[in-house]
Amino acid sequence: MDYEAVIGMEVHVEINSKSKVFCSCPTDFHAPPNTNVCPICLGMPGALPVLNRDMVNKSIAVGLALGCKISRWSKMDRKNYFYPDLAKNYQISQYDLPLCDNGALEIEVDGGSKRIGITRAHMEEDTARNTHALGGGQSGIDFNRSGVPLLEIVTEPDIRSAREAHAYLTALKQILQYLDVSDCNMEEGSLRAEANISLRPKGHAEFGVKTEVKNVASFSGVQKAIEFEIARQEQILRSGGVIIQETRGWDADRGITFSQRKKESAHDYRYFPEPDLPPIVVDDAWEQRIRHQLPELPMARKQRLEAQYGLSGYDAHVITLSRNFADYYEKVVASGADPKKAANWLTVELQALLSEAKAEITACRVAPDALAALLKLIDTGEINGKIAKEVLAEMFTSGQSPDSIVQEKGLNQISDTGAIEDAVKQVIGASPNQVAQYKEGKEKVFGYFVGQVMKATQGKGNPQLVNEILRRELGR
Ligand SMILES: [Zn+2]
Structure with missing residues (x-):
């Protein structure tokens, strides 16, 4: 019998409201x-909550970006449970009438696309933070996080593999960053993902018993935890065992999930309407106002970059992964750079420098117009591509303009025929064996000569001239 995984995701996003x-x-x-x-x-006791309007605005924006229906009338509810990080003994959340519901997110996976249904997105408050790292058997609690705005986004059980789950999280994070509603910093807990996982025999409509994996610190961790959980459940089912509905943690070091606690059901929480807050009424005008403020979303921007600049789907995908990166790219092009060359230098060379420095594009010392100026130096033949890479690395660390680096270091390309001829004659004179091989027809040796001449010109020889003069002087 073949099993099929049925996965739903719950993502908690800390909304970047000031209060x-x-x-x-x-x-x-x-x-x-x-x-x-x-x-x-x-x-x-007795303190009265007031709902933050900025939180509602940003939640509506997320709902609209995910194609959700925005409720005209929703309310806050009390979710009752006891835990040390929850001083009121209840969390203010939304139960049966969430602000946003019934949306979908299109994800790209394995070369195709798939629609993941969004059940709902509801507003709630974050809890305080417990810490057990104080030493001496003591625990501490930090209430700074208590009441931080939290949006919980829940999917339909539409996800079928760990890879789809990863693609979903990536696409969701991308949208949240485009909307600028969260910093999505997983290490600081701004974005927390949980997965519900169950298996069923392929072709069956009925769901199996699910487990919930919580507290995973990265998207790749979520993917691995789901892979592990699918394998664990399949082994249990094949040996005739039963799955226990429970919450499981993820041990990243050992690469396993482990049982944490039995999962509560909704009725355990004794939900009831929050009596201290009025209902949330969003009229057409409010929704329209937020809709008009929405930025161009990742999928639309990717398609536009392909059409407008003739980029490949891959380049457009890489460039639009982050809104800041896409903004940077369009500024480089607006400064006069060729769109395809700009894409290439951005996604390969600049990206490599950023990754190595673990830096974001927003902190990059290479201004978009400086990158465009560098590309122009290549186009006009002042420097060759190899030297340009060195210049870019220098621009990246010093923030200097490409022109001043080229001048200061004397990196101008040698396009003086006489100087290159001298270098070519020197190399040919010093390599009688290679000359003999070349004359016997070993074409591969030509690369050796090019390398030697470039070395003699400190990498500054105009590659085209070097090739031409070498061919002429070597003859056959
Ligand atoms: Zn407060």
Whole structure:
């Protein structure tokens, strides 16, 4: 019997609003513990929450970008449970009437595309943060995170593999970054993904018992955790065992999931409407206002770059992975660079420098018009491509303009025929064996001569001239 995996994702996104969702405390992640707090986010009895409008605006933007219906009337509810990081003994969330529902996200996977249904996106508050790393058997709690605006985005069980889950998370993060509603920093917990995984015999409509994998720190971790969980469940089912519905953690070092606790059902939480907050009424005008402010989304931008600049699907994909990267690219082109060459230098050479420095394009010292100027130096024959790479590396560290680097270091390409002829004659004179081989018809030796001449000109020889003069002087 063949099994099929059925996977749904729940993603919690911390929305980058300046203040918390129900009070005016700042949301700064780096503040010292328990400094961004007030009676409301400390859960003091009698403190009254007020909903943050910016949170609602940004949640509507996410909903619209995911093709959701925005509810004209929704409400907040209390989700009751006890845990040390939840001082009120309930979390304010949304239960049966979420702000956004019934959307979809198109993902690209294995060369095709697939639609993943979005069940809902609802607003809630983050909890405080427990830490057990204080030493001496002591634990601490930091209420700075308590009340940070959180949007939970839930998919339909449409995902069938760990790779699809990874593609979904990548596409979702891309949209959130384009909307500029979250920094999506997984290490700081701004984006947290959980996966529900079950197996069923292929062709069956009924779902199997699911487990939920939580607290995974990276997208690749989520992919590995799902792969592990599919294999674990399949082994249990094949040997006649039963799957227990539970929450499982992910041990990244050992590459395994492990049982954490039995999963509660909705009725365990005793949801009821939050009596301290009025319902949220979003009229047509409000929704339209947010819709008009939406930026061009990743998929649309990718298609436009392909059409407008003649980019390959791959280049357009790489460039539009981040909005800042795409903005940078379009600035380089606007500064007069050839679109395809700009794409190539950006996705290969500049990207390599950024990766090595672990830097974001926004912190890059190479200004878009400076990159365009560098490409122009290649086009006009002032420097060759090899030297240009060195110049770019120098621009990347010093922030200098390409012209001043080329002048200061004397990197101008040698296009003086006489100088190249001298170098060619020298190399030929010093390599009698290679000359003999070449004359016998060993074409491969030609590359040796080119290398030697470039070496003699410190890499600055005009490659085309070097080739021409070598051919002429070597004869056959
Ligand atoms: Zn507060």
